[in-house]
Amino acid sequence: MRHRLKDVAELAxxxxxxxxxxxxxxxxxxxxxxxxVEQAIAELNYRPNLSARNLRKGRTGxxxxxxxxxxxxxxxxxxxxxxxxxAEHDWTVxxxxxxxxxxxxxxxxxxxxxxxxxxxxxxxxxxxxEDLAGGLDGxxxxxxxxxxxxxPADHVVIDNVAAAxxxxxxxxxxxxxxxxxxxxxxxxxxxxxxxxxAGYTQALAAAGIDYDETLVAPAAAWHRADGAxxxxxLLTNGVRPDAVFCFNxxxxxxxxxALYEHGLRVPEDVAVAGFDDIEDGRFAVPTxxxxxxxxxxxxxxxxxxxxxxxxxxxxxxxRELVAPYRLAxxxxxxxxx
Amino acid sequence: MRHRLKDVAELAxxxxxxxxxxxxxxxxxxxxxxxxVEQAIAELNYRPNLSARNLRKGRTGxxxxxxxxxxxxxxxxxxxxxxxxxAEHDWTVxxxxxxxxxxxxxxxxxxxxxxxxxxxxxxxxxxxxEDLAGGLDGxxxxxxxxxxxxxPADHVVIDNVAAAxxxxxxxxxxxxxxxxxxxxxxxxxxxxxxxxxAGYTQALAAAGIDYDETLVAPAAAWHRADGAxxxxxLLTNGVRPDAVFCFNxxxxxxxxxALYEHGLRVPEDVAVAGFDDIEDGRFAVPTxxxxxxxxxxxxxxxxxxxxxxxxxxxxxxxRELVAPYRLAxxxxxxxxx
DNA sequence: AACGTTGCCTACAACGTTGTAGAAAGCTTC
DNA sequence: GAAGCTTTCTACAACGTTGTAGGCAACGTT
Numbered sequence: 001m002r003h004r005l006k007d008v009a010e011l012a013x014x015x016x017x018x019x020x021x022x023x024x025x026x027x028x029x030x031x032x033x034x035x036x037v038e039q040a041i042a043e044l045n046y047r048p049n050l051s052a053r054n055l056r057k058g059r060t061g062x063x064x065x066x067x068x069x070x071x072x073x074x075x076x077x078x079x080x081x082x083x084x085x086x087a088e089h090d091w092t093v094x095x096x097x098x099x100x101x102x103x104x105x106x107x108x109x110x111x112x113x114x115x116x117x118x119x120x121x122x123x124x125x126x127x128x129x130e131d132l133a134g135g136l137d138g139x140x141x142x143x144x145x146x147x148x149x150x151x152p153a154d155h156v157v158i159d160n161v162a163a164a165x166x167x168x169x170x171x172x173x174x175x176x177x178x179x180x181x182x183x184x185x186x187x188x189x190x191x192x193x194x195x196x197x198a199g200y201t202q203a204l205a206a207a208g209i210d211y212d213e214t215l216v217a218p219a220a221a222w223h224r225a226d227g228a229x230x231x232x233x234l235l236t237n238g239v240r241p242d243a244v245f246c247f248n249x250x251x252x253x254x255x256x257x258a259l260y261e262h263g264l265r266v267p268e269d270v271a272v273a274g275f276d277d278i279e280d281g282r283f284a285v286p287t288x289x290x291x292x293x294x295x296x297x298x299x300x301x302x303x304x305x306x307x308x309x310x311x312x313x314x315x316x317x318x319r320e321l322v323a324p325y326r327l328a329x330x331x332x333x334x335x336x337x
Numbered sequence: 338m339r340h341r342l343k344d345v346a347e348l349a350x351x352x353x354x355x356x357x358x359x360x361x362x363x364x365x366x367x368x369x370x371x372x373x374v375e376q377a378i379a380e381l382n383y384r385p386n387l388s389a390r391n392l393r394k395g396r397t398g399x400x401x402x403x404x405x406x407x408x409x410x411x412x413x414x415x416x417x418x419x420x421x422x423x424a425e426h427d428w429t430v431x432x433x434x435x436x437x438x439x440x441x442x443x444x445x446x447x448x449x450x451x452x453x454x455x456x457x458x459x460x461x462x463x464x465x466x467e468d469l470a471g472g473l474d475g476x477x478x479x480x481x482x483x484x485x486x487x488x489p490a491d492h493v494v495i496d497n498v499a500a501a502x503x504x505x506x507x508x509x510x511x512x513x514x515x516x517x518x519x520x521x522x523x524x525x526x527x528x529x530x531x532x533x534x535a536g537y538t539q540a541l542a543a544a545g546i547d548y549d550e551t552l553v554a555p556a557a558a559w560h561r562a563d564g565a566x567x568x569x570x571l572l573t574n575g576v577r578p579d580a581v582f583c584f585n586x587x588x589x590x591x592x593x594x595a596l597y598e599h600g601l602r603v604p605e606d607v608a609v610a611g612f613d614d615i616e617d618g619r620f621a622v623p624t625x626x627x628x629x630x631x632x633x634x635x636x637x638x639x640x641x642x643x644x645x646x647x648x649x650x651x652x653x654x655x656r657e658l659v660a661p662y663r664l665a666x667x668x669x670x671x672x673x674x
Numbered sequence: 675a676a677c678g679t680t681g682c683c684t685a686c687a688a689c690g691t692t693g694t695a696g697a698a699a700g701c702t703t704c
Numbered sequence: 705g706a707a708g709c710t711t712t713c714t715a716c717a718a719c720g721t722t723g724t725a726g727g728c729a730a731c732g733t734t
Contacts, residue, residue, distance in 0.1 A: 004689095004690060004691090005690065005691070005692095006690080014713075014714090015713065015714045015715075016690090016691085016692095016714090016715095017691095017692075017693095017713080017714065017715080017716095018712085018713060018714075020691070020692060021692095021712095021713085024692080027711095028710085028711055028712055028713085029711095029712070029713085030711085030712065030713090033712080033713085048690085048691075049392070049689085049690050049691070050453045050691095051388050051391035051392040051397060051453070051689085051690080051691090052392050052689070052690035052691040052692090052719090053690080053691055053692080054388035054391075054691090054719095055386070055388040055389050055392050055689090055690080055691075055718095055719050055720065055721085056690080056691045056692050056693085056718080056719055057691085057692075057719085058719075060388060062431075062453075069417065070407070070413050070416050070417050070420070071410065071413040071414045071416075071417050071616065073408065073410065073413075076407050076408040076410075076413040077408045079407050079408075079432075080406065080407050080408050080434060083407070083434055092431065092433075092453075093431075093432070094399075094429065094430075094431045094432075095416075095430070095431075095432045096429075097417065097420055116387040116388070116399075116429075224616065224617075224619075224620040225620075228620065253617070253620055254620055256622060257620045257621075257622055260622045279408065279561065280561075280590070280617050282561075283561040283562075283565065283590055283591055283594045284594075284621075284622075285593060285594055285597045285621075285622050341719095341720060341721090342720065342721070342722095343720080351683080351684090352683065352684045352685075353684090353685095353720090353721085353722095354683080354684065354685080354686095354721095354722075354723095355682085355683060355684075357721070357722060358682095358683085358722095361722080364681095365680090365681055365682055365683085366681095366682070366683085367681085367682065367683090370682080370683085385720085385721075386719085386720050386721070387721095388719085388720080388721090389689090389719070389720035389721040389722090390720080390721055390722080391689095391721090392688095392689050392690065392691085392719090392720080392721070393688080393689055393720080393721045393722050393723085394689085394721085394722075395689075675734100676733100676734085677732100677733080677734080678731105678732090678733080678734100679730100679731080679732080679733095680729100680730085680731075680732095681728105681729085681730085681731095682727105682728090682729085682730105683726105683727085683728085683729105684725105684726085684727080684728100685724105685725090685726085685727100686723105686724090686725090686726105687722100687723090687724085687725105688721100688722090688723085688724100689720105689721085689722090689723105690719105691718100691719085692717100692718090692719090693716105693717090693718085693719105694715105694716090694717085694718100695714100695715090695716090695717105696713105696714085696715090696716105697712105697713085697714080697715100698711105698712090698713085698714100699710100699711085699712085699713100700709100700710080700711075700712095701708100701709080701710070701711090702707105702708085702709075702710090703706105703707085703708080703709095704705100704706095704707090704708105
C-alpha cells in the first residue's frame with residue numbers, strides 16, 4: 001500500500017532519479033516524460049519518505065518551539081504566530097513543553113531531538129547561560145524573553161523596563177498613589193519580574209512617590225491562582241492599594257477575582273493593569289488594561305533569525321532583536337467609557 | 338563537530354555495530370567493551386541521527402496532534418494532556434493547527450507528514466467521512482470529538498447529549514424557565530452544536546417546558562466575541578432569558594461580558610452555564626458553571642488507542658471510546674456560597 | 675576428544691532518497 | 705561538418721543507522 005520511487009519508476013518506465021527529478025521540480029524533463037511520471041505518482045498515490053529525504057539532505061524541515069506551558073495563554077498565542085511564520089518557510093513546528101523545569105530545559109537545549117530539528121526557538125524559564133554554553137552542537141537556536149542576558153544565541157525581547165514604567169506612569173496619571181506590584185520574584189528564574197519591577201520603581205521615582213515595600217507582592221508562579229492569592233494576602237494584611245500592576249495578565253485576572261471577592265470595584269476603588277495582552281483580558285469583566293507585546297512580530301523575528309542562521313550566516317555574531325509593544329488601555333483602569 | 342557511529346567506533350576500536358549495540362542496550366557486550374564505547378560516546382558527545390534511525394526502523398517516534406486552534410484554551414489544555422500521555426510511550430508530539438479549514442484538514446488527514454509521523458490524533462471541525470475514506474495510507478489515526486460519526490478510525494468522545502441535558506436540567510432545577518441556548522449551528526461543522534442542542538431540548542421536554550425558538554441563538558464560531566454578540570443581539574431584540582446555556586466556555590465568557598454590559602447580574606438575573614471547563618472559567622467573575630470533560634482521560638484514551646494500533650492490532654474493528662465528564666457547579670448558577 | 679551451546683563481536687546489506695558524473699541525442703556555431 | 709553546448713536521462717554512491725548472518729573463542733556435555 002505504500003510505494004517508493006522505485007515503484008513509480010517501474011510503472012512509468014523511467015529511472016528512479018527521473019522520478020525524483022519530477023518530484024522535486026527539476027527543469028530538464030521532457031513534458032511527455034513528466035506527464036507519464038505524474039500519472040504513475042497519482043496512480044500509486046506515492047508520497048516521498050521524509051526520513052530518507054532528511055537523511056540524504058541533512059535537513060528535516062522541522063523546527064522546535066520550546067515553551068514552559070502550552071496552556072498559559074501567552075505561550076499558546078505565541079505558538080500560533082510561530083507556526084504561521086514558520087509555514088512561510090515550509091517549516092513544520094514541533095512544540096515542546098518544558099514545564100519551566102531546568103532539567104527538562106537543559107535536555108531540550110542539549111538537543112534531545114538532534115537531527116530531528118533544524119533549529120530551535122526557546123523560551124526558557126530556569127535555564128542559565130552556562131547550561132547553554134556546552135551542548136549547542138551546531139543546531140541554531142533563538143531565545144525568547146529575558147532569562148538569558150547574553151547567551152550564545154540570537155535573542156528576541158521587548159523593552160520590559162520601559163513597558164512597565166509606562167504602565168505604572170499611566171496608573172499614576174490617573175491619580176493613583178498606592179500602587180501595588182504583583183508578581184515580584186527573587187529567584188534566578190524571575191528575570192522578567194526583575195525588569196518589570198525596575199520599570200515600576202522608576203515610574204514611582206519619576207513621580208516622586210516613595211517606594212513602599214508592603215505594596216510589592218511576590219508570586220512564585222504567574223498563574224491566575226497566584227494573582228488571586230497575592231491580592232487576598234495584601235487585603236487581609238490590611239494593605240489598601242488604589243491600583244494594582246500585575247506582571248502578567250493571568251496574575252491580573254486572578255487579582256480581579258480576588259478584588260471582586262472583597263467587594264472592591266475596579267477601577268473605581270482599585271485600578272488594575274496587566275502585561276501580555278492575552279485574549280481573556282479583552283473579555284474580562286472589566287476588560288483589562290495591559291501591555292500588548294507585538295506577538296506576531298516576536299514570532300516573525302525569531303523565525304527570520306533562525307532562517308538567517310540556517311541560510312549560511314551561521315557564524316555571525318549573536319544579535320538582540322527588539323520587538324515593539326503598546327499600551328492597551330481598557331476598562332480596568334479607565335472605567336466604562 | 339557532529340559525529341557518527343563510525344567516529345565512535347574508530348575511537349573505541351570496535352565495529353560500528355558494536356557501538357550501535359551499546360547505544361541500544363543490547364545485552365551481549367562485555368562490560369569492558371561497553372565502558373570503552375561509552376567513554377568514546379561521551380568524549381565525542383555523540384548523538385544518534387534520528388533521520389537515519391527512522392529510515393532504518395520505519396518508525397519515527399513522533400505522533401501528530403491536529404487541532405483547529407492552539408489558542409482556544411480547550412485545545413491548549415488538551416494538547417498538554419496529550420503530550421504528557423505520549424511521553425509515557427517515548428513519543429514526541431507534533432502539534433498541527435488546521436484553523437478548522439476543511440482543505441487544511443484534508444491535507445493533514447492525507448498525511449502531509451507521511452513517514453514523519455507514526456500516528457495522528459485528530460480533532461476535525463470541517464472534515465467529512467468521505468475526506469477520510471481515501472488517503473489514510475496506513476498511518477493509524479484517532480479522531481476526537483463528534484464531527485465524524487462513523488469513520489475509518491478509532492474515536493474518542495464524551496456523551497454530549499447527556500451532558501447538555503444534565504446542565505439544562507440543573508438550570509431548570511434552579512427554577513429557571515426561559516433558558517437561552519447559545520452556539521447553535523446548522524452547518525455540517527456543527528456536530529457538537531447539534532448534540533448539545535438535542536440535550537437541551539430533551540431536558541426542556543422532560544420538564545414540560547415549551548421549546549422557544551427565539552431563545553436559541555446561533556454562533557458561527559465559538560469564541561468569546563461570538564458569545565458576547567449573541568447575547569447582545571438577544572437582549573437588544575427584547576428577549577429576556579433567566580438563564581443562558583452556552584455550548585462552550587469561551588462563548589459563556591463572552592456572554593458574561595455582554596450581560597455585564599447590560600447591567601444584568603449573574604446569576605441573580607441570569608444564570609450562565611458553559612461547556613469544557615477551561616481554566617479561565619474557574620477564575621471568571623463570577624466563576625463559571627460548566628460541563629467538565631475529563632481531558633486527561635480523553636488524551637490518554639486517544640494515545641492508548643494509537644499505541645494499540647501501532648502495536649499490531651492494525652486491523653481490529655474501529656472502536657468508539659467514551660470519556661467521562663462531570664458537572665462543575667459554580668457561582669454563575671449557584672451564586673456566591 | 676568431539677560436539678553443541680553460548681557470549682561477544684564483525685562484515686555486509688538494506689532502509690528510500692538525492693548529488694554527482696556522465697552518456698546519448700539534438701542543437702548551435704563557425 | 706566538426707566542435708561544443710544543451711537537453712534529457714541513467715547509473716552509482718552516499719547519507720547514518722540497524723537486522724541478519726556468521727565467525728571465533730570459551731565453555732559445558734557426552
